[in-house]
Amino acid sequence: MVDFSDTPPLPSTDWDVLISGTGIKQSLLAVALSRAGKSILQLDKNSYYGGSAAAFYSLSEADAWATRVNNGDEVGFTNAVVSNVGERGGSGRGYTLSLAPHLVYWHSGFLGMLREADLTDGFSWLAVGSWWVCLTEEEVAVPATGAGSAGIGLAEAGVKVAKLASAAGKKRAGWNKGRKKEPVAEAAVGGGGESAVEKKVTGEDGETTLRRVDNFREVPCTFEDVAWSKDLTDKDRGQLGEFLRFVMKYSDPTEQKCARIFEENRQTSLQTFLSTTFPIPPFITTSISSLTLFPSPPSAIPLEQALPRLAGHFTSLGKITDVRSSAALTIAYGGSAELCQVLSRAAAVAGGINVLGRGVTLLSSNNKESNGTRKLQAQLASGETIYTDWAIGEATDLAKEVKRASGKTTARGIYIIETDMSWLFERKYKDEGITPATAVAVIPSSQAAGGAPIYIIARSAATGECPRGQCLLHAFTESSYEDMNTAIDKLLRTCSPLSKILYSLQYTVDTLGREGVGEVEDGAVLLEPVTQDITLQDEVLEESLAIYERIMGTREGFMEVSEEIRRMKEEMEE
């Protein structure tokens, strides 16, 4: 039991909006509604911020969470397994183990919103480096099988361009050239993006830009990568180049041919699509599929889900100043766990009140005769009763019953490695000013098995989440703990065979039932159960916007800083 005796009572029992929980959506809404002038009470039953996007700031805190998971006290999480391999002094401080080490794509609506909301300065943004896929020589040797019926008329050209590039030892920016340029992007790379790329490749003296360490091969993302890959034949180069162009064009209404191909293949799996329409070898399909960050095999990802992810990746690539080989960012000190905290403070700055360790135990319609005009009343774990017009939260935070849905479970693991695994974080181009602090390694299950790939998000000590000389590996997969461990071993053996795992925490994320989600019953708004995406998806933003609109009657002004505050800030800087 939490002792409330020394914490003060709430400043009021009367609120416009009660937000229960301090996850990403809850915290986002707390800021948006506080800034819009609503009186906001944001509660959390836990004594820490973030809910299922929390971070633990010592190994003891992580252990305590694992115990709660195994006691059935953390809805949506099961089967936590902690193992301490190495020695551990005291409570294991100096680590930040985040449940949400999210990647944020440069072109995501989420990042755009944070910038508009004047919130990006509250973080240290770090670059996400390359994707590395583990492929054996045998797997790479399997050729493309399909005949290539797509023929959007570019394959031939693509091959020519690639050949030219190979022959001259110099890249023609074919893929970039054919692409529509957005003024935004140009500004972001300081206008010199493309020429800088060109200079670099020629300066490399014909060396490949596509890196490889043992069986871990960098995923070819850029045209230059495609042109230089030693694993590709010229025909493959052409097909892959053409597919990349298709990814950039499929949602463009002026590109009728691409749009038609997309419409015809919405439900086709990425694997089938890539083996028939743009016949490329299976290993390239595996590589490309890894960019979607879906924990499913390419045979189980429908094209309509894969393409937006791929497009998000490719449109973001090359846009980040000083680190053009990167497409995404991540937040230091815990990823989205840090985001939740910064947002909660922003809500407090805008006048909201946040209280931890005080959950909602009962939510019901207000008996209006005696208790004012608010629509709802909520009883809190502290024994207090409050009144509010709106209550927002996940079902479990609004004292509603939650059932497990029959969907897939995801296995997750956090591993502390005693070495820094530095090659994963090396700069791709020597002239880049920023060293990536995160990299993605993917261990596909064998083609024959058709199983789910294992994703490993590596985070260096530059994230501030572990001591220097060590690093953290966050793994996720639809496969088993055992497969996850095997994958981690494989990466370790390649990186530094002698290094040990100092600590690991594995857990399972369930798919939760969506009963009642989205319905509004007397002002109670149930949020979608949190998904375990490793990227911060725009769906999160969209859901928050929809709820904001329901409460404010408009989407205008979402997260906007008031004119008065903006002026105050400008005056300060003069």
Next chain:
Amino acid sequence: MADPTIKLLLIGPSSSGKTALLLRYVEDIFDTDNATATIGVDFKVKKLSVKGKPHRILLFDTAGQERFRTLTSSYYRNAQGVLLVEKFAPPNAIKCLVGSKLDKSTSSRIVKTEEGRTLAERFGASFYEVSSKTRENVKEPFVDTVTRIVETPELMNGGVGVRRAAATPAAVVTLNQKMLVKKSGCC
């Protein structure tokens, strides 16, 4: 080159006069009628000349979060100095203990001068007694803290936020607000 920027935090119990001190120092305001818990902005900026060199001081207030002990760990990140009335601060930062409301009568004082001084010495901090109401000693704790930060190279050389391994400048991506693209509405 932009002026060096220093991040200072104010922490301490609810109603200890943090916001009043901040407003008196930055804007020379003392408003007894309007004692709100927040100042509406994330931080206040004060230009301060240290040894003839201009510095930009960012002053962060708790936004009332201390009241329910919900101050986020992110609040403390990258702080180079803390002005506090309780014994809690990030390691390596310069600390400064401030006894506020000096204008109150001696009999109502919670902390005696000697007690404050002893506590400050124990944590290697400076100790000041101030009154936002009368302006007495308001500038001194800020100026002293900033001066001590400027004299500590590891706090000035990008070593901001020396908590643990910490994000090194070579890893941090700058999201310049000026690159911001105006969109109509959201998404």
